[in-house]
Amino acid sequence: MIMRSRMVRRSGRGAGAPVSCSQRLAASVALLASAAVVVVLIARLIDRPIALPVSVVAVTITLMAGWAALVGRGPRRLGAAVLAVCTLGALIAFAGVIGLATLLVTAGLLVASGIAARGAFGRHRPRGRQVGAARHGVLVVNPRSGGGAAGRHQLAQAALRRGIEVVTLTEHADLRSLAEDAADRGADVVGMAGGDGSQAVVADVARQRGMAFVCVPAGTRNHFALDLGLDRRDVVGALDAFDLAVEQRVDLGQLGDRVFVNNVSLGVYADIVQSDSYRDAKVPTAAARLPDLLGADRAAPDLRFTGPDGHTGSTADVLLVSNNAYQLHSLGGFGTRPHLDSGRLGVTTLCVDRARDLPALVALESMGAISRFRGFQQWTSPTLRIDSARPVSVGVDGEALCLPPPLELRSLPAAVRVRIPVHAPGVPPARPGLWGMFPALVRIVAGRSPA
Structure with missing residues (x-):
């Protein structure tokens, strides 16, 4: 059997729904308002060689963090909100240098840019x-x-x-x-x-x-x-x-004769799913258990499959097979799928060098930025076969099982x-990280998906 795979961009985000004219307009307003803030500061502080760069940096961080706070979810949203408040507080403390009028204009433009950015990411209404x-x-x-x-x-x-x-x-x-x-x-x-x-x-x-x-x-x-x-x-x-x-x-996914709507997790993640605390605290549980499960004294999972390059015998510490590809930010919180009708499985793997990668992995998992980890890889395929020398622990839509190999997975298109x-709010948009907000808005202005 020939298995054709397609690589997904490193961030793990797939193509989303078409961008509407209102979203493009909102993104344009967000970018123009942010540019206006910088122009106002330059005009006011052009003769202040120290105050000008400090103010521009503070405004830039406030903008990025504010956008991310308004668009994001969960811990990432909270972290971005705290950063935005802190940098805005620094600007307010700087008011004596930039002037009260300039501060008020700057704050107004920042608010307008944030509101417009939230509108630009919108939601993709159900189609059918x-x-x-x-x-x-x-x-x-x-x-x-x-x-x-x-x-x-x-x-x-x-x-x-x-x-x-x-x-x-x-x-x-x-x-x-x-x-x-x-x-x-x-x-x-x-x-x-x-x-x-x-x-x-x-x-x-x-x-x-x-x-x-x-x-x-x-x-x-x-x-x-x-x-x-x-x-x-x-x-x-x-x-x-x-x-x-x-x-x-x-689409639906199928593992043997069992159908799943979300995903099948294997390797280290399957062990995390079986933790008593996982259901109520997914991200903290994943971050807390990774050091033990990936310690130097723990053997790597015996999982063999065909990778995106066609190489048979690839292996991974974490293997996640999903019904369509995820926009993945963390192992514990998962992400969202921009569509459920591609007719392909999403495959996510994580390979960890236990001697040097673990601190970076735990830090990125805690930050909701797991896709930046160097051992992270994603691709899509209509089928996947997983071999092992022993029964395999799996989590099927969150249910912990132990199944005999080989595991045969495939997509059931449409x-x-x-x-x-008809009143459903629609699919959440792609949510880029803090420094991905500006490029995402530019893509929306150009009429392309933000991810």
Whole structure:
């Protein structure tokens, strides 16, 4: 079998959706406002050889950090916000030199640039064909997922008010059988309210039985819902997909006879997934466990596969195979996928020289900048085979398993019809790092994806 691979840029970001005219205009405003700040400072401090460069540097850092804080998420957003506040504070302390009027104009332009930058990154609205309401919609609810999210949001009651049949997953019931039974009873649309592992099972039944699928984010992290463009906080609102909706075909991934919607993790990362603290604190857990799992006394995982250069026998300390490529910033937090319809698996590997790489790896993981690590590599491929001399520990959509080799993975292109509410916010944009904000805005102005 010939496996053709395509390299993904080192940052791990794939091509996103087309950039709208409003996004291009917002990016232009952000850049023009930032340029105006520099012009104002030069005009005011042209005769101050020390104050001018200090002010320009402070403004530049404030701009970059402010953009990143407004666009980013999680720890990176917090870190950028702190940096922006500190550098802005330095400018305010410098007010006696640059003058109060100049300071106020500078602050106003900085705010305008930040607001415009946030608008430039926008969200990619769900694309697909408009479809009518379900004739016979069935929602399967896992009441234990997400710490009881379905119960907190009174999801079953809301579904019944909409005329949606509700099936509750009890402790000893088989999820696949419940979804298949819904198909046997004439359901044309089936939904799953639960975690990503449950989403995969029901989506696979929908694929096999010709039903449309609805994802209701009632799990813990709901990564699949995020990449579909759903608002993960609006659990009840996801039920609107049973009514007038946007329908699109998305890919699924397959490991042996098991389907996954997000990813399969192997090597060191599979051990991290099995940590008790992982579910509630992914990034800190990953950063904390890496030194032990990659210590000099720990043997490298026995994972053999074909790399992007076609070389058979490649290996890695971390191997992540995903349903479409991730924009990856950290091992613990994962990233986002700009699309779910490329028909290819995303493959991410991490090779670590234990004697010298570990401090840099832990630092970059903690900063959410793992893609800058020198042993980081990404590519895409429709299939991947993984060999090993022993059973392989894997995490499949976060579920820890141990499977016999070889592992055969493949993409199932356009496998399932997914219905998205017409009011869904859309897929999050690519979020570049602090120093990637300016080039990203320039690309948006040029009408290209920011990543």
